[in-house]
Amino acid sequence: MYPQNIDRKILHQISVLERQGALNYPKCKTHSEELCTLYCRQCSVPICSVCSYRDHRHQHVIHIFEHLSKMKDCIRTDLQELKYSIYPRYERVAPTVQKANVRKNSEKLSANLKKQREALHKEIDDIFQEMQNKIENMDSKSIAFIDEQESDINHSTAKIEQRISHLTEVLDSNDFDLVFAYKSRNEEFKRMPAPYQVTLPTFTPQMINRKKIYQQFGSLSELCTSREEYEDETKSLDAISLSPVREELMHKPRLISEIQTDYGNQCQLIGISCLHDSELWTCGTDHTIRLYNFEGGLVNRVQILYDSLAVRHQETS
Numbered sequence: 001m002y003p004q005n006i007d008r009k010i011l012h013q014i015s016v017l018e019r020q021g022a023l024n025y026p027k028c029k030t031h032s033e034e035l036c037t038l039y040c041r042q043c044s045v046p047i048c049s050v051c052s053y054r055d056h057r058h059q060h061v062i063h064i065f066e067h068l069s070k071m072k073d074c075i076r077t078d079l080q081e082l083k084y085s086i087y088p089r090y091e092r093v094a095p096t097v098q099k100a101n102v103r104k105n106s107e108k109l110s111a112n113l114k115k116q117r118e119a120l121h122k123e124i125d126d127i128f129q130e131m132q133n134k135i136e137n138m139d140s141k142s143i144a145f146i147d148e149q150e151s152d153i154n155h156s157t158a159k160i161e162q163r164i165s166h167l168t169e170v171l172d173s174n175d176f177d178l179v180f181a182y183k184s185r186n187e188e189f190k191r192m193p194a195p196y197q198v199t200l201p202t203f204t205p206q207m208i209n210r211k212k213i214y215q216q217f218g219s220l221s222e223l224c225t226s227r228e229e230y231e232d233e234t235k236s237l238d239a240i241s242l243s244p245v246r247e248e249l250m251h252k253p254r255l256i257s258e259i260q261t262d263y264g265n266q267c268q269l270i271g272i273s274c275l276h277d278s279e280l281w282t283c284g285t286d287h288t289i290r291l292y293n294f295e296g297g298l299v300n301r302v303q304i305l306y307d308s309l310a311v312r313h314q315e316t317s
Contacts, residue, residue, distance in 0.1 A: 025064065039067040109220070116218055135201070142198050149196040160189055259296045 025035035026046055034048035042060040052061050091097075163185060170182055263269040263284055271283035279299060283289045291300035 037064055038062065039064045041067070120217060131203075138201050142200070145196055145198060149193070152193040156189070156193060163189070259292055259294065261292065261296070262290070262298070 025037055028034040028036050028046075028048035028051065031048050031050050034050055036046035036048050038047050038049065038052050038061050039045070040047050040052075040056045040060050041062060043056065046064055047056055047061070167182075170178055173179065259280075261269065261282060263282070267284045267286040267288075269282060269284055272280055273283075274280045279291055279293050281289055281291055288301060288303045290298060290302075293299055
């Protein structure tokens with residue numbers, strides 16, 4: 001028995017499958033000898049022809065193959081969504097990819113830290129070398145200063161030694177002329193060369209302030225972890241890929257997309273036909289059908305000329 005509202009195409013498919021023995025109807029749980037060839041949409045259960053007469057309203061009864069087809073459409077839609085939408089999004093946020101990004105970022109941070117360390121070491125080495133050169137220059141000046149003082153003292157010392165030798169000869173001599181010609185020069189030698197004062201340099205190290213060094217070295221931002229919400233995106237995908245079964249269960253219509261078209265006061269929209277979940281054809285009173293995508297872009301336009309029964313195809317990029 002077939003419901004009166006069954007579609008002819010579905011009826012043809014049922015007939016072919018029944019001849020091929022491809023339809024394995026389930027047994028009725030109430031009437032064990034009957035097969036469930038019908039389905040009650042109100043009760044959501046397979047039923048046999050006996051059940052349909054006794055317990056179920058006619059307007060809710062359809063052929064079980066029709067419900068099977070709708071369920072397969074739902075499964076097919078879910079499969080496509082899982083394969084081409086949901087699963088790729090999981091691949092994009094897979095832990096393996098995130099771990100690779102963490103390692104790559106860590107290597108980059110370490111490389112930057114090493115560069116900064118080398119830069120600071122170079123600055124410290126330059127400061128050290130500058131001070132070392134300054135010490136060597138001061139050492140050279142001090143030695144030259146002392147050498148000059150040493151030269152003056154050695155010169156005066158040589159004169160004193162010569163004077164001591166001469167006076168020793170005068171004392172050992174009984175030559176009246178030599179003794180009477182003696183004149184003292186001790187006052188001259190008492191005036192010693194002015195002493196040179198050298199104040200040696202000192203180094204006063206500063207207390208190492210780790211906080212200032214840390215600030216000058218640079219800053220490292222804190223690790224921030226969060227979970228991204230994909231609820232809105234999933235809802236959007238669900239809205240676009242609604243199956244016939246889902247449409248039957250919807251209590252309120254859902255807005256999938258709002259498209260701005262060329263229709264207005266001069267040309268009225270009279271028909272819409274969706275090809276799939278990304279494009280749709282529209283028909284207007286200007287004898288032109290237009291193909292739009294769901295972003296509102298005009299893809300193709302076909303103008304129908306009824307007078308010559310010709311069709312002029314205009315492609316719009």
